[in-house]
Amino acid sequence: MKASRTITLTAAVLLVAFMLGSAIFLQRLDKIRTKATLDEVLYITSPKALKRMALGYDGLLADVYWTRAIQYFGRNHLFETGRYDQLAPLLEITTTLDPHLRVAYEFGAFFLAPAPPNGAGMPDRAIRLLEYGIQQNPQEPKLFYSLGFIYYVELKDYAKASEVFAAGSVLPGAHPSMKVLAATCAQHAGESQTARMLWIMTYKTFPEENVQANALAHLEFLWIRMDIRSSSCRMARFESRTRTVFHLSRKACRRIT
Amino acid sequence: MNARIGHIAYNTFREAVRDRVLYNLIAFALLLSGSAILVGQISMDVERLVVVNMGLTAVSLFGLVIAIFIGIQLVSKEIERRTLYTVLSRPVRRWEFIVGKFFGLAGTLVVNTFFMAIGVFGALLYVAHKFQKPDGWILVALYFIVLQFVIICAIALFFSSFSSPLLSAVFSFSLFVIGSFAEDLRRFAAMANTLTRWVVSGIAYILPNLSSLNVISSVAHQQPVSAQLILNNTAYALLYAATALCGAVLIFERRNLK
Numbered sequence: 001m002k003a004s005r006t007i008t009l010t011a012a013v014l015l016v017a018f019m020l021g022s023a024i025f026l027q028r029l030d031k032i033r034t035k036a037t038l039d040e041v042l043y044i045t046s047p048k049a050l051k052r053m054a055l056g057y058d059g060l061l062a063d064v065y066w067t068r069a070i071q072y073f074g075r076n077h078l079f080e081t082g083r084y085d086q087l088a089p090l091l092e093i094t095t096t097l098d099p100h101l102r103v104a105y106e107f108g109a110f111f112l113a114p115a116p117p118n119g120a121g122m123p124d125r126a127i128r129l130l131e132y133g134i135q136q137n138p139q140e141p142k143l144f145y146s147l148g149f150i151y152y153v154e155l156k157d158y159a160k161a162s163e164v165f166a167a168g169s170v171l172p173g174a175h176p177s178m179k180v181l182a183a184t185c186a187q188h189a190g191e192s193q194t195a196r197m198l199w200i201m202t203y204k205t206f207p208e209e210n211v212q213a214n215a216l217a218h219l220e221f222l223w224i225r226m227d228i229r230s231s232s233c234r235m236a237r238f239e240s241r242t243r244t245v246f247h248l249s250r251k252a253c254r255r256i257t
Numbered sequence: 258m259n260a261r262i263g264h265i266a267y268n269t270f271r272e273a274v275r276d277r278v279l280y281n282l283i284a285f286a287l288l289l290s291g292s293a294i295l296v297g298q299i300s301m302d303v304e305r306l307v308v309v310n311m312g313l314t315a316v317s318l319f320g321l322v323i324a325i326f327i328g329i330q331l332v333s334k335e336i337e338r339r340t341l342y343t344v345l346s347r348p349v350r351r352w353e354f355i356v357g358k359f360f361g362l363a364g365t366l367v368v369n370t371f372f373m374a375i376g377v378f379g380a381l382l383y384v385a386h387k388f389q390k391p392d393g394w395i396l397v398a399l400y401f402i403v404l405q406f407v408i409i410c411a412i413a414l415f416f417s418s419f420s421s422p423l424l425s426a427v428f429s430f431s432l433f434v435i436g437s438f439a440e441d442l443r444r445f446a447a448m449a450n451t452l453t454r455w456v457v458s459g460i461a462y463i464l465p466n467l468s469s470l471n472v473i474s475s476v477a478h479q480q481p482v483s484a485q486l487i488l489n490n491t492a493y494a495l496l497y498a499a500t501a502l503c504g505a506v507l508i509f510e511r512r513n514l515k
């Protein structure tokens with residue numbers, strides 16, 4: 001065997017051996033430093049600074065940060081660490097870099113809002129994210145839907161949820177069910193007038209019989225509730241008016257006896 | 258275009274396409290476009306977006322590197338090899354030499370962009386399985402990228418007409434970076450007082466405005482590009498490149514080549 005061939009063969013074998021050795025040690029290092037991952041660190045926290053540094057390639061950087069946000073949430077969710085400190089900043093950076101990245105607002109808000117272990121338990125940050133999304137994309141009904149959903153499910157703020165659903169339901173491309181949701185939330189919030197108006201609108205808008213029947217049932221319920229309320233009011237008024245007469249007659253009876 | 262410019266442009270193109278570095282850069286750009294498919298898979302609901310963003314960014318950045326690194330060598334290499342004297346000893350004017358070099362490099366960049374664009378569309382087809390009508394706007398983004406190359410190419414040639422290759426590369430790249438901040442510069446000028454406003458506005462007009470030529474993000478979202486923007490960007494890029502080219506001709510005409 002020629003000397004040069006021996007060297008080539010030895011170098012090739014050593015290359016493979018060293019590569020394997022380094023891989024083994026890297027695995028060991030990963031085991032030692034379980035929590036020391038680079039993903040936990042945000043070197044540049046200012047979204048505006050990052051946008052400047054992107055030199056116009058902010059779309060790609062937004063995709064990278066969106067991927068980081070997903071990986072971050074996915075990993076912490078999987079290992080149930082309960083730590084989501086970087087999630088909101090990652091999403092804010094993503095949406096500042098690309099304000100039209102609808103998916104980041106929608107999914108990001110649903111990562112942020114629910115209480116742990118399902119989410120980060122930051123509904124206020126989720127609302128802020130979606131409000132920014134709506135500000136940047138005012139014609140996007142899905143963002144209104146997501147925001148209304150968080151008010152409805154997470155915060156139980158039915159009045160606000162109804163307001164948001166109603167605002168989104170009039171946009172082009174909005175799912176018709178947003179009207180139903182707006183009416184349901186208004187009803188939950190005790191805003192009978194608004195609920196009645198929204199259910200009437202739902203009844204008129206939807207051609208489907210089952211939706212119309214549902215709207216009609218809610219309207220009947222609201223009318224019955226209104227009747228009960230007005231009857232109760234009348235009874236109370238009657239009682240307050242007759243109470244003095246009743247007391248005076250009782251006093252007179254006692255004196256006589 | 259006269260025949261002499263055509264010959265110089267053709268030879269510059271031939272010389273550039275023989276450069277192995279060029280093929281490596283194109284290969285890297287294609288690799289990056291291909292890797293967008295993998296990145297899209299580890300992300301969520303943005304596969305198409307990643308392919309367009311990453312593909313067009315790769316075309317733009319690698320094209321920029323090609324434009325700068327070939328552009329800065331165009332004149333210096335000819336002086337170093339002493340082939341410039343052979344060319345100029347023939348009935349070729351100095352300005353024809355510069356203009357020919359510019360067209361040669363611009364042609365090389367157009368051909369490179371064409372091949373890199375095939376890679377982008379290939380990756381897009383793999384991810385989306387079919388093309389949609391708004392994907393046509395990607396062609397507009399590619400056209401704007403070519404216009405960027407034309408500007409950068411002229412700037413690189415301008416610097417290489419009087420400076421060393423290394424300094425030319427630094428200057429050209431710096432101008433690209435500053436050009437990306439052009440709108441910020443104008444905003445700053447609007448906020449400043451009279452004298453500063455005049456000075457900063459003047460600088461903003463002298464420096465290239467590359468930010469308006471970047472529509473990658475909006476095209477990735479399938480947003481249309483207005484015909485007015487296309488027209489104005491074309492006019493601006495051609496006029497700016499022509500200005501830089503005139504500057505290069507002026508300097509090169511007076512340069513002592515002895």
